Amino acid sequence: xxxxxxxxxxxxxxxxxxxxxxxxxxxxxxxxxxxxxxxxxxxxxxxxxxxxxxxxxxxxxxxxxxxxxxxxxxxxxxxxxxxxxxxxxxxxxxxxxxxxxxxxxxxxxx
Amino acid sequence: xxxxxxxxxxxxxxxxxxxxxxxxxxxxxxxxxxxxxxxxxxxxxxxxxxxxxxxxxxxxxxxxxxxxxxxxxxxxxxxxxxxxxxxxxxxxxxxxxxxxxxxxxxxxxxxxx
Numbered sequence: 283x284x285x286x287x288x289x290x291x292x293x294x295x296x297x298x299x300x301x302x303x304x305x306x307x308x309x310x311x312x313x314x315x316x317x318x319x320x321x322x323x324x325x326x327x328x329x330x331x332x333x334x335x336x337x338x339x340x341x342x343x344x345x346x347x348x349x350x351x352x353x354x355x356x357x358x359x360x361x362x363x364x365x366x367x368x369x370x371x372x373x374x375x376x377x378x379x380x381x382x383x384x385x386x387x388x389x390x391x392x
Numbered sequence: 393x394x395x396x397x398x399x400x401x402x403x404x405x406x407x408x409x410x411x412x413x414x415x416x417x418x419x420x421x422x423x424x425x426x427x428x429x430x431x432x433x434x435x436x437x438x439x440x441x442x443x444x445x446x447x448x449x450x451x452x453x454x455x456x457x458x459x460x461x462x463x464x465x466x467x468x469x470x471x472x473x474x475x476x477x478x479x480x481x482x483x484x485x486x487x488x489x490x491x492x493x494x495x496x497x498x499x500x501x502x503x504x505x
Contacts, residue, residue, distance in 0.1 A: 290432075312490030324482060325435070327493025369434060373490055378442050379450060380425065380494070384434035 284308045284374050286383035293389040294360055302355045302386045304370035311372045314346050314353040319385070320366045328355070328368075357388075365390045394418050398483050398497035405473040405504045413468040413500050415483030421495070422488040424466040425450070426458065428479040429499075435482065441466055442488065473504045 286306045294300035304314065313332035317325040331337055331346035331353060343356040357364055367385040374381065399414045417424065425440040427450075437450030439458040447458050455477060457469040466485075470477060480501050484494040 315493055317494070324496040324498050325484075325494070326496070330491045330493060332491055375490075377448065378423070379437060379440065379448075381437060381451070382427075382435040384432065 284311070284372055284379070284381045286370055286372060286381065288368075288370060288383040288386045290384070291387045291389065293391065294357075295391050296360055296362060298360050299356065299358045300360060300388065302357075302368050302388065304353045304355075304383055306351050306353075306370070306372055306383075308351075308372055308374065310375050312375055313373070314344070315371045315373075315380075316344050316355045317369045317371065317382075318366050319369065325369060360390050362390055362392070364388060396483055396485055396495050396497035398481075398500050400500060401498065403500060403502050405470070405502065407473060407475060407504060409473050411470050411473070413470075413481055413483075413502075415466045415468065415497060416464050417466075417485040417495070418464065419485065419495065420463060421485035422463065423492075424460065424483065424485045425494070426456070426466070426468045427482045427484065428452065428477075429482060430479050438468065438481075470502075475504045478502060478504045 315330045316328040319325040329344040341358045346353040369385045371382045396417045422443045426438040427435040441447045441460040483497040486492045486494045
């Protein structure tokens with residue numbers, strides 16, 4: 283099966299940079315996705331890494347290393363509105379299940 | 393485009409009652425899923441479907457049934473509600489293929505008393 287590990291909480295200061303890590307154990311996967319969820323809302327898709335390396339989308343970047351079974355989401359120039367939970371997810375090519383990590387709650391201090 | 397529409401938004405059930413959570417999408421997405429979200433547990437996959445007529449079990453399927461008679465609709469049935477099924481339920485859809493992200497519905501907050 284698949285399992286993903288993320289820190290439960292991360293705290294950072296407004297304007298700073300924060301990295302949210304995700305390690306996974308799978309017997310094969312298509313790539314790593316990231317989602318954001320604000321309190322009381324639905325998750326929204328942020329990014330996908332199918333290949334090793336860094337993908338950048340504005341203030342957010344995501345990184346994948348298949349050899350290390352590791353990825354991270356990098357948020358730059360933090361804003362208060364970035365306070366949310368962030369989830370990594372993988373898709374199992376054997377059965378097409380999409381499994382999520384338990385999420386990282388990001389707290390931003392003014 | 394309405395995206396993914398879930399109904400109802402809130403529901404209270406008594407133990408033993410049955411009900412259906414509705415999910416419809418208008419984006420012609422082949423892939424649809426149901427997740428439940430409980431505090432500290434993240435999103436856990438209940439059932440999913442890779443296309444009309446095809447469904448499969450996820451991580452926590454017990455107590456739930458699904459069907460996929462059309463591409464657009466993917467209802468989730470609770471057969472005999474239990475307090476352990478109190479949760480927030482999300483329906484999600486995507487195009488088939490690894491790089492496509494989910495579009496989620498707004499969720500259904502279910503309480504079983």
